[in-house]
Amino acid sequence: MSDVQTDMERLLKALDQQHQAGCKTNDIEVLRTLSQEIRDSNLECHIGIRGDEIVSVRGRQTRQVGLAIDLGTTKIAGYLVDLTDAKIIATNGITNPQTSYGGDVIARLGAAMGDAGDAFRLRAMAVEAVNKLANQLCSDVDMSPKDIIEAVLVGNTAMHHLFIGLTVSQLARSPFLSTVSEALDIKARDLGVNIAPGAYVHFLPNIAGFVGGDHVAALLAIEHTVTDMPIIAVDIGTNTEISLLSQDGITTVSCASGPAFEGAHMRDGMQADSGAIERVKIRNGSIRCQTVDATSPIGICGSGILDAVSEFYIAGVIGEDGKVNNNHPSVREGKKYLEIVLVDKEERDGMRDIVITQNDIRELQLAKAAVRAGIQSLLDTSGCHEGDIKQVIIAGAFGSYIDVGSAVTIGMFPPLPLDRFRQVGNAAGTGAVMALSSMKERRKIQKLMSRTRYLELAGESSFTKSFIQASYLGQYRLVNGVREEFY
């Protein structure tokens, strides 16, 4: 009777003794569980604190973990992180179920714009996938999603808007406006994400309508390793984001490189799954193909096409303008286009040949031209020269597969020594994990954003010119605006 402190007062006093003064919570779910958890644990419980907010009170002994999600258009990658030492303790990836609405973001934005029910279903699909991933990761280490006291989610702006449930009609139409670009902290339960009762999902800021928090996360991870500037950071996909990091700040462009790198819109194109030709070399006139998982070839993925075009270009089978030379023995007349045969049907038990068509080469030319012209625009705007670039950092799944030498040969990247290129894998995921584990990293992101400028290529007159010139194969340099061979 003489001790009439409220449960909250008792809790705050205990935190005070643990040098956690000034904590508080207004979270209805934390408040609802508080008195019971305290009593169930016989006054010994584990408190999740975020800044000065109590986000979880748990009776049973538990590690406190966080969840980082890279919500890609095609794939969702999840990382479970022990927040006491920032170590990744489980990781997994699943296909984004929204792909049933179309492989690219435009199809999904269109569906969400046209019908509120579709917008709801797209959101529910992604949320359910994240919950599934969280469950899988937690069960891998014998924990419960309720132990996740913080999450970070990165994704392109379309994924971000669809996941939160923001209106997308203004995002899908020129001038492609986001509702919001600042970092957001949203209660997980408001999103339908089932983790600790009071936990938040932190969304990294977006740079523009087509440059999302995933690129920001990649920049965070990349900046961490940079010693010498300027550098180019490029994340290749259906949409390619490219940033120039220099002493003057960061300039970012976005260019529609199309689906060629994903193996789509190609006659024998496929994703980088088992049986996809991922490497092509010509040695002594004979074509050697390497497939994913070293199984029998069934098609060709983006990195394979890149290699093939580079090798056939060097061999003179494909000209600088991308035209296939009909005189070569591997070339034949196809139904619509000239074709280069990579794998003969003789080797495939009677199934048809695997070929690259003239049209496939055109698709690749457009894709690689977008990347190169984007880089060129960044250089033009900043007054940098190609040779000044200390590093080209290639992020993302596709970027990790490619042969950089081939990419340089066909002119997708500037003609720099190969040791200036670095393939870093999923930098967005790495950055998300960094932002998850450390408020200091989040403050760094704020600073990074204040130094970052978005350059809209559609408004740049020089871009179209660069693009046309970059669509040629081979290396070149511009002399007074005119293309001049480099090799």
Added chain:
Amino acid sequence: MSDVQTDMERLLKALDQQHQAGCKTNDIEVLRTLSQEIRDSNLECHIGIRGDEIVSVRGRQTRQVGLAIDLGTTKIAGYLVDLTDAKIIATNGITNPQTSYGGDVIARLGAAMGDAGDAFRLRAMAVEAVNKLANQLCSDVDMSPKDIIEAVLVGNTAMHHLFIGLTVSQLARSPFLSTVSEALDIKARDLGVNIAPGAYVHFLPNIAGFVGGDHVAALLAIEHTVTDMPIIAVDIGTNTEISLLSQDGITTVSCASGPAFEGAHMRDGMQADSGAIERVKIRNGSIRCQTVDATSPIGICGSGILDAVSEFYIAGVIGEDGKVNNNHPSVREGKKYLEIVLVDKEERDGMRDIVITQNDIRELQLAKAAVRAGIQSLLDTSGCHEGDIKQVIIAGAFGSYIDVGSAVTIGMFPPLPLDRFRQVGNAAGTGAVMALSSMKERRKIQKLMSRTRYLELAGESSFTKSFIQASYLGQYRLVNGVREEFY
């Protein structure tokens, strides 16, 4: 294409120009509606701001209003307030539907403790009633509940815990611990309250397990009008809260005055509805009764019993110890107890008499003794003397009905000149409206709380002594701890 600001940036810039710099929002529902509302209104919309948080974006022209709720055990009072001038524009009251679980809080706490389903239903009942009240108030002034951008809710600690959905088992058992006593700001949608998308419900702080935010609100309203201290503020109900406000701060006690004041547990008792005898006077030996709405008498309510006991005490029909004097013509032997007949069955078309029994008088004695002993404990603790009290402020519905002279006569209040008593009606509601309209008032509450001390009467040895002495009718003063007649 040259203007690629996000919708949020555009909004914040506009607010900046309206001298509302530094606003922000992380509210998922505000974010979800933002882009559409801005476009629907052709870039002219109305923004609800709370501190620095944007809680509503509305396209159509609208007044911004707030909702104050006094969630009583028996009645729920609602006030719709224009936030631009803090004026009440609509008010209404409905019965608390939780009464189906029992008239007093103990019954409801018991139900909620015993069964999670009952706890849920009790919560849902109160939430639904608040939504209903909000709808009624808004339709009275041709507005929508979505125009309500802030709400304040006050109630006793049990109502507060049940409404939020906090665990009540620790509140219902000695030492009656609250989960939390601090003021809370909880998103209305988390509570199920349907107002503006990002609006909060602000809960005033509680003082103790049995002294809730309603008493705090009453203190706020009362302090506003106080010029001279010390004063006593008393809110009479099934549970009576009493505070002593002096230069040294505020001391508050809570005493179980029981249901007598509500007319319950009395043979012919009833609530203060139509036909309830609310005033009793004896003039020239004859009994005159006044009923609510001046209709035929059907029972007697709390204020009527108070009057009757006072009048019969003065007339010598009831002794100082509460015993009924059998020699009086209005007194007769009842089935179990002596009875005083107020209304003869002759006057009631053959329906039975309306009487006050010896037992009814005992119930009233206990109720009024609790109030008086509570006041005495406050005086004892603070070293104040009765005569020092500059004002006794009587708040609450029941307190507004009573004849203060009668209350003093029977010794419920100290023997002070009647002009020192002031009946202020629903001070809790007034305080809630003040807290709704002004952040300054909320800061005042913080200060008020820091000056307020709860005195647990169960731990005060002198309380039992005071209580026994206060159960006698008539006025007295204590001389060396011994009762001495005053009148």
